[in-house]
Amino acid sequence: MRNGGENRGRLLLVILIVSSLFLITLDLRGVNVLDGLRSGTHTALSPFQRAGNLVLTPVKNFVNDITHLGRTRNQIEDLRKQNQKLREQLISRKNQDGEIKQLKSILDLAGTARFKIVSAKVISQGSSLAFTRTITIDAGSGNGIKKNMTVISGNGLVGVVKEVFANSAIVMLATDPTFKVGVRIAGSQQIGILAGLGSSSANLQLLDNQTTIKVGDILLARGSLNAQPFVPGVPVGRVTSVSNAAGAVTQSATVKYFANFGTLGVVSVVVKAPKADPRDALAPVKPVPTPVPTVTVFVTPTPSPSASSN
């Protein structure tokens, strides 16, 4: 009896393993039914993700405020001086204001480049247990979004559309370690390849060993054929350090992305790029140091009081 039970268990295990292998084979062969299943699950989960986002946004904002307490101390001090009622209103509208600000900066960027964009809210961040850096947005094929379209924020490149569903899409962030983008240096037009490192920084590898790169150089997306996956001219990041290893074939550098991936609330997908390359038009202006005013004081010696009294 016991042997019979054990045999049944082993048979079940074998059947389940074979079923799993069968599913893997079907998926790798590109069977459409499985894509439909994934798409259906994603569509079914979207409302829950939206609800979760709605519920957790105050919590996330609170945690974000706590972690950035040092940086925002001055701002908090200024706010304390304001009227209590106004401050409460500001806190309640903080989330909406942030999104509007992000959206405005995106529209400014897209307007300058004449990109046709579709804006979307970030409804979920991908699980990092899958070893990828992704976000889910609340716009999909119904909004004209297709796979391999460029995704931007007001500061610059965010990533590329990886999967598209009816009402949502998954975006691979530029921080993903498998992410690579062809870039050129604004001004000098030298080209290279930027690779994500899993953090807010990336590694730049120049293609020409004769070129030089310096800290502060601005990188723009070089653009792909038919503007997919990358539209040309999108600001990507700024060089923060240059590696001059002896014997290296080409120069490499560390680059900090312009986009702040920790606070992505609204992003835009470039659905149509202009025919003309915007070149360096989208490059952010380098900060110019404020000149220190020189004050010249002219002193005219006055006659001493004793002399005047006399």
Added chain:
Amino acid sequence: MLLRRFGITSTIFLLFFIGQEAFVNQLSFPAGGFSIFLILTLLWAALSTPEVAAAVGFGAGILLDLSPSTNGPLGHWTLILVLLSYAISFFSYGDENMRGNPLSLILMVTLAEVIVLVSYLVTGFLLGITATSFAQTLTTIIGSAAWTMVVTPLLLPAVAWLHDLAFDSRMRI
């Protein structure tokens, strides 16, 4: 009876799956975070017979494969969870020292989580999924293990109670 058990188990797993996708994934935890769904699966397997554990691993794997945040092909998580769930149950079922001791269960689930992630990574590499940097992988695995060790004691009483509810058993944990 079988239908009742299947119904309760399916509902519990579905709710945890939605909870994972709608809430836990929304929060950015340091060092990779954790998966309450994976912890539930491994705990459930540890408390069940090997046959039930394999079947539960299969169902949970299918759900994880259908998750929007999954990178691999359909069946990838399924294969790993069928094997790992069966293995956990095989080693723990019948051993009351293991199943009756919360500390043993927590350590076993943590170890199983690490094995699951490493297996996912290795099989993913064999299936042609691009691997990430070694440092990031190591951080995620170690971070996930630490988070699992913290979260599992919080989930254990609820999972044990739900398991009792589904299987009409009286576990003493």
